[in-house]
Each structure stands twice: as C-alpha cells, then as structure tokens.
Amino acid sequence: xxxxxxxxxxxxxxxxxxxxxxxxxxxxxxxxxxxxxxxxxxxxxxxxxxxxxxxxxxxxxxxxxxxxxxxxxxxxxxxxxxxxxxxxxxxxxxxxxxxxxxxxxxxxxxxxxxxxxxxxxxxxxxxxxxxxxxxxxxxxxxxxxxxxxxxxxxxxxxxxxxxxxxxxxxxxxxxxxxxxxxxxxxxxxxxxxxxxxxxxxxxxxxxxxxxxxxxxxxxxxxxxxxxxxxxxxxxxxxxxxxxxxxxxxxxxxxxxxxxxxxxxxxxxxxxxxxxxxxxxxxxxxxxxxxxxxxxxxxxxxxxxxxxxxxxxxxxxxxxxxxxxxxxxxxxxxxxx
Numbered sequence: 001x002x003x004x005x006x007x008x009x010x011x012x013x014x015x016x017x018x019x020x021x022x023x024x025x026x027x028x029x030x031x032x033x034x035x036x037x038x039x040x041x042x043x044x045x046x047x048x049x050x051x052x053x054x055x056x057x058x059x060x061x062x063x064x065x066x067x068x069x070x071x072x073x074x075x076x077x078x079x080x081x082x083x084x085x086x087x088x089x090x091x092x093x094x095x096x097x098x099x100x101x102x103x104x105x106x107x108x109x110x111x112x113x114x115x116x117x118x119x120x121x122x123x124x125x126x127x128x129x130x131x132x133x134x135x136x137x138x139x140x141x142x143x144x145x146x147x148x149x150x151x152x153x154x155x156x157x158x159x160x161x162x163x164x165x166x167x168x169x170x171x172x173x174x175x176x177x178x179x180x181x182x183x184x185x186x187x188x189x190x191x192x193x194x195x196x197x198x199x200x201x202x203x204x205x206x207x208x209x210x211x212x213x214x215x216x217x218x219x220x221x222x223x224x225x226x227x228x229x230x231x232x233x234x235x236x237x238x239x240x241x242x243x244x245x246x247x248x249x250x251x252x253x254x255x256x257x258x259x260x261x262x263x264x265x266x267x268x269x270x271x272x273x274x275x276x277x278x279x280x281x282x283x284x285x286x287x288x289x290x291x292x293x294x295x296x297x298x299x300x301x302x303x304x305x306x307x308x309x310x311x312x313x314x315x316x317x318x319x320x321x322x323x324x325x326x327x328x329x330x331x332x333x334x335x336x
Contacts, residue, residue: 015092022091023098059110075097081103086103109276133273141324144239156317169234246305264293266303268285
C-alpha cells in the first residue's frame, strides 16, 4: 500500500537545517497559510502545530494530549502547502526548535516529526531519549521491539497484544530515561496510527478496523482501548528486554542473543532505526549511542529473523521473551 511504499523509502525526505534568520523568513512567508494553531503535550513538552489543513489538525488532536493554550511552546511545526516548493520539504531551525513541513501529506511523517521535535528538546536538556520502536509490558516488565521498515515491528507488536497479559505503552515511538540500574519507558501518544491491513494478519483486530476512518495512505488514528480494553494502555514501564527484528532470507539463524557491543553497532549502522531524527551531528550521535550503550548493558538484547510466517515468528519472539523474563524471575509462559 501507499503507506508501506513511503516507509520503505526511509529517507524519502531530507531535513535541511536552517538559521534563525531563515526561520524568520519562512515564518513570515507561511504565516498567512496558518488557519489552525494547536498546542499539545508530548511527554512534558508543549509542541505547537500551525497549519492550514483541517485534516492535519483533526488527526493531530486525535494523536496527542491537549495542553493549556497559555503554556509557551517548546517547539513548533508549520505544516503547509506551497506550489512553488517540491514535495516533502522539511526545514528545521535547531536553535528555536521550529520545523517547516512543506507539501508533506503523509500524516505518519508529520506525527513522527512532532515526536522528534520533542525528542530534540528532551535529549539535550533532560537526559531523555527517543526510541523509534514499540514498547509492551508483560506483567510489569517492559519489552522493546526495534527494527527497520518491513521487519515486522508493527505486525508483531499487535500479535503480542492478542495475549491478555500483554499491555502496551507505545506501538511506534517512546521516550526512555535511565534511573539507577533501571531504564524507564514512557508513552506520549493518546491514540495509535495503524494500518488498515492489520486485521488481514491478526483477525482479532477486525472490529477495530471496521470502525476506523482511514486516509489515502491506508492508515488511521484509532483508540486501541476499543479493541483491548482501557486497562491495557499504560503510561510507562521498566524495560527488561530488547528484541531487534530483521527480515533476511539469506540468514538461516532465526533467533539469537546479541552482545551489548554487537547490538549497539547494529543500531548505529541503521541510524538507530529512526529516519525522523531532526539533527544528526556528532554531538547528537554521541548522546544517542551513549544512551543505547547504557540500555544494552542493563537488559538482554536479542535478534529475531522474521522470514517465517507471522505465527512462527511470534513463537520465536515469545520464546525469547520467556527466556528474558525467567532470568528476572518472570512467570510468563512460552509463545503460542
């Protein structure tokens, strides 16, 4: 589908860093395009949307929690159209934390860049880091799923949610912070942005899909509580394991444990599995690698090759989760 095609091109857009003066020029240029201004809370940050699109405004309000409009914003996103510009142009002033998304129509990118703007504030000033991955909770222990486009991160996140003992913090992006020996993971989105074809893989989500309104990309913002219950959406958890997913038909190994150094090298080679980072300089790279190095020394890291059927890959993931939780005294049973 269109959304999958876009995601397969992880860097289909490039972020151009601009000066404060250039930011002023763009703000003046696009100020008259703005019909709607919305301030939202993303893990303690006030992120302001400025747009002329009613559809973007509505999806944004479905995605993020409201915040008092009297609070000064930490970062701003202009989402505008401009026939004089090419498609999918992104400009960012790191000094004022202001982004301009010009002719960006895919809401998945808009949402991710809002989260990235919050992450830019949080990692510099508060020691809180963005993780472009899913975070689940199994009886109080957090499981992180990472992987590139097409590896099955979304598929297997929702596959695990078929289990009644599984709860969710985030299906796509969360923030993490180190407290002593623990790594805490925090969600930040009110609702989830899912693919229409999810129920083709896991029929348990058919009812949710039928009620959702999907965009031209075949995605929609949905209240997952309608499918799994209010009590299974959590604001935070303590991470106990990380599972990196890949799809490699040439690798016969389906699952294995990684050393912390090997896991860090994989993330660095793949841009931390996050194509939406706004600033990618040496300073930011050192911050991000430092965080993941600490994470991988605190929790076990595994690799799963998802070349088999979704059910077979679910069993492999379930086995690794069981192994990780047994090491901590967890009681969860094996995979389905």
